[in-house]
Amino acid sequence: MSGIALTNVVKRFGALTVIDKVNLSVAEGEFVVFVGPSGCGKSTLLRMIAGLEEISDGELQIGGERMNETPPARRGIAMVFQSYALYPHMSVERNLGFALETARLAAGEITERVAKVARFLKIEHLLARRPAQLSGGQQQRVAIGRALVRSQKLFLFDEPLSNLDADLRMEMRVEIARIHRELKATTVYVTHDQLEAMTLADRIVVLKDGHISQVGTPMELYEHPANKFVASFIGAPRMNFLTGKLAIDGSGSRLDVLDARHGLENFGYEGEVSVGIRPEDLILGGGDIRLPASVQLVEPLGGEALVHARLGNGQSLVVKAQGKPDLKPNADITVGWLTSKAHLFGADDRALSAKGA
Amino acid sequence: MVRSNTGRRLHRIAIYALFGIVALYTLFPFYWMIASSLKSGQAIFDVTFLPDLKFNNYQAILSDGVFLRSLLNSLIVAFSVVALSLLLAVGAAYALGRIDFRGRSPIMLLVLAVSMFPQIALLSGLFEMIRWLGLYNTIGSLIFAYMIFTLPFNIWVLTTFMRDLPKQIEEAAIMDGCSPLRIVRCIFLPMMGPALISTGLLAFIASWNEFMFALTFILTDENRTVPVAIALISGSSRYEFPYGAIMAASTIVTVPLIVLALLFQKHIVSGLTAGAVKG
Ligand SMILES: Nc1ncnc2c1ncn2[C@@H]1O[C@H](COP(=O)(O)OP(=O)(O)OP(=O)(O)O)[C@@H](O)[C@H]1O
Numbered sequence: 337m338s339g340i341a342l343t344n345v346v347k348r349f350g351a352l353t354v355i356d357k358v359n360l361s362v363a364e365g366e367f368v369v370f371v372g373p374s375g376c377g378k379s380t381l382l383r384m385i386a387g388l389e390e391i392s393d394g395e396l397q398i399g400g401e402r403m404n405e406t407p408p409a410r411r412g413i414a415m416v417f418q419s420y421a422l423y424p425h426m427s428v429e430r431n432l433g434f435a436l437e438t439a440r441l442a443a444g445e446i447t448e449r450v451a452k453v454a455r456f457l458k459i460e461h462l463l464a465r466r467p468a469q470l471s472g473g474q475q476q477r478v479a480i481g482r483a484l485v486r487s488q489k490l491f492l493f494d495e496p497l498s499n500l501d502a503d504l505r506m507e508m509r510v511e512i513a514r515i516h517r518e519l520k521a522t523t524v525y526v527t528h529d530q531l532e533a534m535t536l537a538d539r540i541v542v543l544k545d546g547h548i549s550q551v552g553t554p555m556e557l558y559e560h561p562a563n564k565f566v567a568s569f570i571g572a573p574r575m576n577f578l579t580g581k582l583a584i585d586g587s588g589s590r591l592d593v594l595d596a597r598h599g600l601e602n603f604g605y606e607g608e609v610s611v612g613i614r615p616e617d618l619i620l621g622g623g624d625i626r627l628p629a630s631v632q633l634v635e636p637l638g639g640e641a642l643v644h645a646r647l648g649n650g651q652s653l654v655v656k657a658q659g660k661p662d663l664k665p666n667a668d669i670t671v672g673w674l675t676s677k678a679h680l681f682g683a684d685d686r687a688l689s690a691k692g693a
Numbered sequence: 694m695v696r697s698n699t700g701r702r703l704h705r706i707a708i709y710a711l712f713g714i715v716a717l718y719t720l721f722p723f724y725w726m727i728a729s730s731l732k733s734g735q736a737i738f739d740v741t742f743l744p745d746l747k748f749n750n751y752q753a754i755l756s757d758g759v760f761l762r763s764l765l766n767s768l769i770v771a772f773s774v775v776a777l778s779l780l781l782a783v784g785a786a787y788a789l790g791r792i793d794f795r796g797r798s799p800i801m802l803l804v805l806a807v808s809m810f811p812q813i814a815l816l817s818g819l820f821e822m823i824r825w826l827g828l829y830n831t832i833g834s835l836i837f838a839y840m841i842f843t844l845p846f847n848i849w850v851l852t853t854f855m856r857d858l859p860k861q862i863e864e865a866a867i868m869d870g871c872s873p874l875r876i877v878r879c880i881f882l883p884m885m886g887p888a889l890i891s892t893g894l895l896a897f898i899a900s901w902n903e904f905m906f907a908l909t910f911i912l913t914d915e916n917r918t919v920p921v922a923i924a925l926i927s928g929s930s931r932y933e934f935p936y937g938a939i940m941a942a943s944t945i946v947t948v949p950l951i952v953l954a955l956l957f958q959k960h961i962v963s964g965l966t967a968g969a970v971k972g
């Protein structure tokens with residue numbers, strides 16, 4: 337009984353509307369990740385679920401019950417903060433047990449539950465220390481432990497890993513995935529790291545300027561972004577965008593990009609479009625549509641390389657090529673792609689799809 | 694910059710000399726007080742720098758019931774003032790530092806303004822209030838009066854301190870199910886230890902040394918506090934001024950302050966600078 341349902345939820349700070357009529361439901365046991373650029377309202381939405389921020393309008397249900405007016409502690413939620421927010425004057429053990437102490441559990445039971453969580457997170461040897469005597473990763477573990485110890489059914493994370501360095505971030509990401517696999521608690525996780533979002537999420541919610549841009553599984557968002565914003569936000573390196581022209585041609589459509597053209601299925605759309613192609617879908621010297629380009633820079637990544645190429649009109653493209661392409665700067669190449677792999681976006685930035693396919 | 698050996702030595706000598714002068718300047722009155730208190734009878738009027746180590750002034754003053762009583766009164770007043778003003782100031786600081794409400798800055802300015810009134814300006818008004826409350830000639834009057842100058846300062850310092858405590862820690866405590874009272878008691882107070890100690894100590898010193906209110910609001914010997922009691926120590930005849938006894942009493946009175954200051958010296962500095970720098 338820990339699913340979440342948001343109905344037309346609004347948050348205003350004075351005259352400023354920060355969250356605008358958001359509708360979302362999170363199933364029990366699901367891992368949902370909020371992503372979006374800075375200031376889009378991820379934290380605010382999470383804090384409204386937590387009860388740390390009042391809901392200006394709309395309804396929040398948790399486990400089928402209206403929670404708008406319920407104080408945070410009675411929503412059955414545990415939260416992990418970006419800054420860890422450990423109590424600096426308490427030992428790790430007391431930090432972990434403090435919520436249970438507040439709930440007036442018997443001392444024996446507190447010790448037992450703290451010990452269990454400490455074992456689960458492998459922080460038993462740290463119990464006697466103060467937060468200041470821990471490394472960043474250890475502090476993050478304690479912060480997660482503090483959330484786990486209350487055995488709530490709903491976890492909220494606000495950018496829990498953004499203060500860690502890359503190695504630790506990966507380690508903790510795996511740890512969080514393990515915790516979710518073993519406890520199956522409903523989880524809402526805020527991040528601006530799309531890699532975290534792709535690897536952890538059952539479903540990703542992409543937010544933009546206070547409203548939901550798209551919701552879906554990581555693969556859905558990757559393969560079928562609903563708009564240009566989601567397309568450029570999900571996937572790294574970023575999707576390349578070229579300007580093209582779509583015209584109706586007999587029973588199909590025709591796409592013009594620079595000097596190249598190719599027939600497509602009927603999109604029922606005429607006019608200027610953005611053609612989005614992911615770096616991994618660009619082909620050196622192949623594809624349905626090919627464009628001449630010159631090499632700017634090759635960044636070898638080991639097994640693959642990023643080739644930065646410049647088109648005749650001065651626009652840059654990033655190509656992800658397998659192996660170690662033998663290309664010198666300023667070499668002339670052709671860059672192409674299969675039209676089936678390209679994403680087309682209309683003037684309103686929404687994805688276009690073929691009719692009756 | 695490379696300095697010659699003699700240059701460095703001169704530099705060091707200069708520093709020690711300066712240090713010596715400052716130490717002499719600040720400590721000599723204390724030394725004189727203690728040395729005088731250890732001389733007996735007429736010896737006090739001889740200018741000798743070495744004490745006699747005679748303790749009869751202390752015997753006399755410690756067997757004086759009025760003085761002992763005033764010492765007890767002072768302790769009661771000072772500790773009550775510290776306890777009450779810290780309690781009230783923490784409450785006020787939580788409201789002023791952590792809760793957003795209209796009129797917060799005017800209140801802060803008012804608090805600051807109140808702490809700037811000269812004591813003498815308050816005297817007659819306070820006197821009326823104390824009479825009206827029926828506190829005249831009780832140590833309650835002093836506890837009441839001293840809060841007038843300890844509270845604004847404590848509120849001001851604790852508010853700046855409380856305001857700078859991290860918001861996420863408070864929110865973590867809220868998620869852990871804490872009431873505001875429990876947040877203040879179990880999370881904020883321990884984190885504010887240094888600030889509490891320094892403000893408490895300053896309140897203690899202020900009430901311990903206060904003279905004018907103590908002279909005005911107390912009528913009879915058994916309710917007096919130490920500063921007034923010392924001023925009123927008189928000799929066995931009109932023509933004898935009991936310097937020795939006064940010095941001994943003053944020394945005794947200084948001891949608690951020194952003990953407290955030494956006990957908490959580390960916290961005093963960190964508390965005052967924390968409030969000042971971040972504020
Ligand atoms: N207390 C507040 N008063 C006024 N505006 C606020 C307040 N809190 C947040 N905002 C505004 O709400 C918007 C969303 O803020 P929020 O913190 O949710 O962003 P975010 O998506 O979490 O960004 P980030 O990735 O930087 O953490 C921002 O424009 C911010 O300025």
Ligand SMILES: [Mg+2]
Pocket residue numbers: 378379380
């Ligand atoms: Mg945020």
